[in-house]
Amino acid sequence: MKKISIIGMPMDLGQLRRGVDMGPSAIRYADIVERLENNGFHVDDLGDVQIGRDRLETDPQTGIRNLTAVVKSSEQLMAKVEGVMKANSFPLILGGDHSIAIGTLAGVTKFRKRLGVIWFDAHGDLNTPETSPSGNIHGMPLAASIGLGEKKLTDIGGFTPKVEPENVVIIGARSLDEGEKNLIKEKGIKVYTMHEIDRVGMSSIIEETIAYFRNNGVDGVHLSFDLDGLDPLYAPGVGTPVAGGVTTREAHLAMELLAESQMITSAEFVEVNPILDERNKTGQLAVDLVGSLFGERIL
Incomplete structure (x- = not known):
């Protein structure tokens, strides 16, 4: 029986809007553990990483918000993920804002030296202190x-x-900042915008992504899924919604195709903000998508 270890990361220090720290609770409230157990998995919920908020600040040299606190929390998450990987369990992290990916990837890549990453997001999260318009770390993790x-x-x-x-x-x-656009071109990062999704369809894009990773010889693939990748019509409870996004059905198809590929070796679902949500619609959607990622089918 495949083992899944859930880690809650109630981080809201990577941005300014309060509420995303309750994301892990909202996802648990939507019965994520029961959903996975009903699909035949052994699930160990390890609880939440304790996020301190002793001192919230803006670094005077870099303009980065809450740098010290985010670094400390990222190190804690890294250690938790390392423990899960050592136990040969699948790490499933629940956010929290997208800055948590820094700690997740630090832990996963202790064990996978040529990791592929799928960044499912309306944003690139490729800002640096020099290019960031806000200083928010949730725009910097990639x-x-x-x-x-x-x-x-x-x-x-x-x-x-x-x-x-x-x-x-x-x-x-x-929604890409100018600095991110320049970086994408400079580094040759593969990006499928909504234009490509509209033009060729989600199935073609996921199939191309799977082939791309196989050709690159990766030793695992991490899925970093920001719920604002979906259109706010379907996922209203996110901190930085952007209109014109992925539909629920397209997102499920992506998860189903990734499940079939058996390439995903770790995952995180982030940016669920229940304060901005409608009766936990976004938290429930996160659980539904996790179900598809772990093999649920319509028939």
């Missing part, structure tokens, strides 16, 4: 994970980069 930006973020775990740019695929992008 840049930090490929070794760019603030050293305290890039060097978590004692090594950098965690992931090579050629092993990253962004899906669903429709």
